[in-house]
Amino acid sequence: MAADKGAAFVLPRSATGFxxxxxxxxxxxxxxxxRAALYAAARVAEGRVGQVEVQAYPRTFHTATVIMGTREHVVLCHTHHPWIAFAAELRDWYADEFLTPPPWAHxxxxxxxxxxDRVRLTTPLADVDTSVLTRGEWRDIRLYGITTLGGVLFNSWD
Incomplete structure (x- = not known):
């Protein structure tokens, strides 16, 4: 189920990984x-699980792929909160390179x-409740030029 687009996203403590x-x-x-959800999604998609990479410091997310024929879908799972996102390619961090979830994301x-979903993840930080962020987190957000919710959630800051 996609997040409600009308509600402001409230960042909880630990969303940045710090x-x-x-x-x-x-x-x-x-x-x-x-992993259980990943395999269930692959079954629904009539595909198979490809690569799975467990989060490693300083990344804030696990990555995996679901392969359907010749098409590969990149799945991101936040390490600290049960958030799933989709991207076009495997990377160490994301800013706004998110995709609309496929039909089998349910x-x-x-x-x-x-x-x-992509709309939620590309929401400007000005439209997100960031009241829990510390000065240190804001320093890194500015240092790395992050301007979106997805950039804050799926990062690899050190």
Whole structure:
């Protein structure tokens, strides 16, 4: 299910992947649940799971591909929140290179993930509730020239 386009997106703590030790550890999406949803989506798509790469520091997301014939779909899964996005190619970070979710993306929502669509991910930060971001997070956002919600969520800042 795509996010409601009419509601303002509220960034929760840990959306950027940064944390303060005093706040405790960041939440983590269960990798087994992501894999289960990925295989369910591939079945619905009548395709197969291709490459799966688990998040590695400093990236904030896992990547995977679903292969349908000669077409490959790139799936991104945020490490700390159950958000799914789609992109045209595998990269270490994204700004606005997101795709509209394919019809079979509902398989992720059926298993508890929130599928973020291109409109939501390319929302300017000015239209997002960023009140939880720290000065350090804003410094990196400016340093890397990030201007969209998707750029904040699917990053590889160090």
């Amino acid at each position: 944390f303060q030790p005093k706040d405790g550890p960041l939440p983590e999406v269960d990798q087994r649940m992501f 398989a992720f929502a059926d298993l508890g993930f929130e599928v973020l």
